[in-house]
Amino acid sequence: MTPTDPIIQTITPITHDLGDFRVHRSLPAKERTMVGPFIFFDQAGPARIAPGQGVDVRPHPHINLATVTYMYEGSFLHRDSLGTEQLIDPGAVNLMTAGRGIVHSERSPNEERAKLSKLSAIQTWLALPDRDEEMDPAFEHVSEGGLPIIESRHARARVIMGSLWGETSPVTTYAKTIYADIQLSPGGTIPIDAEAEERAIYVSGGDAALDGMLLQPQTLYVLRPGTRATLMSVDGGRVMLCGGEAFQSPRHVWWNFVSSSTDRIMQAREDWDAMRFPLIPGDDQEFIPIPQGRPKTVSYP
Known part of the structure; x- marks a missing residue:
């Protein structure tokens, strides 16, 4: 890479085979923990799930x-310890703020289990700023029709969080955040502006290039700060854009817990183990226990 390249880092995700589908995890990685507030970035699927089967992410905690949660295909039924019960469909967004602590589950709804179904989703975690880490837990859902859409030059982009291309999402942000789902038709192009301090793009399917540089699918590309670029596709592709303000204090990740304090993570481990x-x-009636060995989400930094 040269000083003029728009890409400064390439992260190949770790792939976990969960039986019915695969999960590609780009963040956290040993070489990089965060891009803006984004500290966890998963692509789940795409997958086909046989009739009578479904996804059951049993109750588990976060702090x-x-x-x-952003669905491409299929749906999840979200439940949490606030009493929320919310179905999420493609194009909608679920924002669950853990703050001082929350428990949730995500399961395939009964109508999906009764038939051959598809599952494809992007699941991300956002670290909270120091001032908000211990805030009261909260949940919000914005339907597909509630998120702004930009269409231009054979490209269609949905602004999931933050402000992009002159449009602003209604979804709550705590740190400055940008997040968008970009669908490129054959020959489509869209500008990637430079306002956010940290940005990355992830090709979830199809083909895409940035300023003529071919991008690989299931790969996270961290962009050079302050650099504008043009995203394009020859045959059509789907790309997620994420990022926001750079955090000044490091964050630690262990299992489902994120915090600026390792002591706080240890306390959360003890609290979940004691069912507090x-x-x-x-x-x-069921839950995911504390891992006894090395969890799939490990401690960084």
Whole structure:
């Protein structure tokens, strides 16, 4: 890479085979923990799930972060310890703010289990600024029609969070955040502006190039700060743009816990092991236990 290249870092995700589908995890990585507030970036699927089967992410806890669920295909039923029960469909967004602590589950709804179904989603976690880490937990849902759409030059982009291309999403942000789903038709182009301090693009499917540089699918590309570039596709592709303000204090990740304090993570581990977290109304008969070995999300830095 040269000083003029728009890309400064390339992160190849770790792939976990979960049986019915695969998960590609780009963040956190040993070479980089965060891009703006984004500290976890997963692509789940795409997958086909046989009739009578479904996805069951059993109740589990989070602290000091916000989760963002965005569906490409299929749907999830979200439940949490606040009493929330919300179905999420493609194009909508679920923002769950853990703050001082929350428990949630995500499961395939009954109507999806009764038929051959598809699953494809992007799951991200956002670290909370120091001032908000221990805030009260919260949940919000914005439907597909509530997120702004930009269409130009054979490109269609949905602004999931923050302000991009002159449009602003209604989804709450704590740190300065940008997040968008970009769909490029054959020959489509869209500018990638330079306002955010840290930015990355992730090709979830199809083909894409940045300023003529071919991008690989299932790969996260961190962009050079202050550099404008043009994203394009020959045959069509789908790209996620994410980023925001750079955090001044480091964040630690262990299992489902994120915090600026390792002591706080240890306390959360003890609290979950002792079942001191609140339970989910209607989904309190099972849970994911604390890992005894090395969890799939490990401690960085």
